Amino acid sequence: MDNGALAPSGYVELLLAIVAGKETSESDRLALATFLAGDYPGNIAHRAAAYLGDRALIESMLIQAPELRELLASYQRRIEQQGAVSDAEAITFFVEFSNYFDLVDDFSQGRVIVGVTRVKKDSPSDMTIRRSPGSVKGWAMELTVSGHGDYHCLRQDFISSPGDIVLLSPDAFYEHKRHADCEQWDHYWSYFFPDHRLTEWMQWPEVGSGIYKLHLGEQPLAIIKSLFESGFDESLRPRRYLEPLLLNYVENILIRCCDQLSQQEEVAVDSRVAAAMQFMVEHLHQASTIDEIASVAGLSKTQLSILFKKHCGCSVMAWREERRMAHASQLLAQTNEQVQEVALKVGYEDPLYFSRVFSRLVGYSPRQYRKLLKQEK
Missing domain, CATH: 2.60.120.280 (Regulatory protein AraC)
Structure with missing residues (x-):
């Protein structure tokens, strides 16, 4: 097969064959990986080709992601009904598929x-x-x-x-x-x-x-x-x-x-600011006051606020709010806990207030964010 001459729709069929476990050559997989990663110096096509040839990994993905199986099945049905997909449909397919195949930790080992x-x-x-x-x-x-x-x-x-x-x-x-x-x-x-x-x-x-x-x-x-x-x-x-x-x-x-x-402004974090950061990370679920945090750092409230703004570019409470929302996004992505449970774990007794803060900083409500992640897996 001269994969170098394939249109995007042809690569869809090649990928479906690989995922279905049909026999494909190393050159087939490299051609597909080059199409996906690009043909230029520094691309990771060779690593991606090896990734595509890892049958155990692909089968594991199919087991863990039923939405991926449905995506593949829907395009297989489309090909059977239409005879082929358009190039525009093919590009859409690869973007959707790549959301599942972006396993950078597995890729790097x-x-x-x-x-x-x-x-x-x-x-x-x-x-x-x-x-x-x-x-x-x-x-x-x-x-x-x-x-x-x-x-x-x-x-x-x-x-x-x-x-x-x-x-x-x-x-x-x-x-x-x-x-x-x-x-x-x-x-x-x-x-x-x-x-x-x-x-x-x-x-x-x-x-x-x-x-x-x-x-x-x-x-x-x-x-x-x-x-x-x-x-x-x-x-x-x-x-x-x-x-x-x-x-x-x-x-x-x-x-x-x-x-x-x-040659620029010194950016090393003051050890007292670092101590305040560490305390907040370890006590995200607690309603610690600025006075309590400053005490841990060995500073007055005013001194901590000035140093924190200088080193971090934001206030102490804004920094903690960021860390809380970051941890909340992790819980939403990796657990099935209800939004109110997530809110409590990051220090918010009022789930509605938590949702407002999350929406403001993340750009999606907690439920929208979780739904978005599920659509990509």
């Missing part, structure tokens, strides 16, 4: 990944990536090199422009996608698991719950871009010590970012 994603308008990759706290175990780092990314988080929405690098923790709540005003968004990225050495180089300005961002000058951008490029070039040459080599590239990038920060 605890390893470092370095790559680039090119999000073109109306392509299979043109989708919203949505994360709630705890949905992944590793950290992500994303450098915009062209176009613009549209990020939504609890504290604010922001647009990532060329030279902006964003650090996303496993505790982050966020959505991101190609900004509607650009035809294409290219961003280099790495997915990794930091040890104690790396964490000291990750004290970036916080722009949202578990989200950190800085802008690179022209020279640091050129250097860091070349480090990403070297990293994904190395990924194509399997070797015994590939993992520590890729982690070394990540370390180098983080150190270069620290150099950039050292």
